Amino acid sequence: EPEVTQTPSHQVTQMGQEVILRCVPISNHLYFYWYRQILGQKVEFLVSFYNNEISEKSEIFDDQFSVERPDGSNFTLKIRSTKLEDSAMYFCASSGGTGVNSPLHFGNGTRLTVT
């Protein structure tokens, strides 16, 4: 069964540094998402993306965050200047359609640790 893949599985960075989290969505999916989960807590929506533009973003997704689909397969989340509170698991997801019949398929996540 096709799956969403995320790299790296764990990223450690110093406060103020830029990080890029990478995702390869399922190949025929058109809708892409980033979520984050602070250790053991709620899964929070960050951003959705379709047709090379952001569809919706949460208040968490401020100017320090950006997303990009640089080619036909990758979907990236960039944090320009990381803060300690950015430490979390970041999950990428993709969906075959916006229709409510289409569940989101999640990757295994990237654990970001900001020191």
Added chain:
Amino acid sequence: AQSVAQPEDQVNVAEGNPLTVKCTYSVSGNPYLFWYVQYPNRGLQFLLKYITGDNLVKGSYGFEAEFNKSQTSFHLKKPSALVSDSALYFCAVRDGGGTASKLTFGTGTRLQVTL
């Protein structure tokens, strides 16, 4: 705004006994409801969904969920729990409108199944 509530942080059940994980929802329109499971250090796996039709929805790994409109609930159930069912379970609601509609998750319920 849509939301889901999971009133129990943890549910403990003995293997072989039935299990219920509770979820209530709040939406302005039709409810589109999902259950996901998260195993340690993994992403969220889709279990089942309710879009329309029968109130009892069957999903993966023997799980089912009962939609109750009058009680605005969507409880997850399984007739006979297994130790391997121990995981974190998330209820979610999807916005039916807009492009790349997002999932909004509850806070999660940890299910612990013991021998």
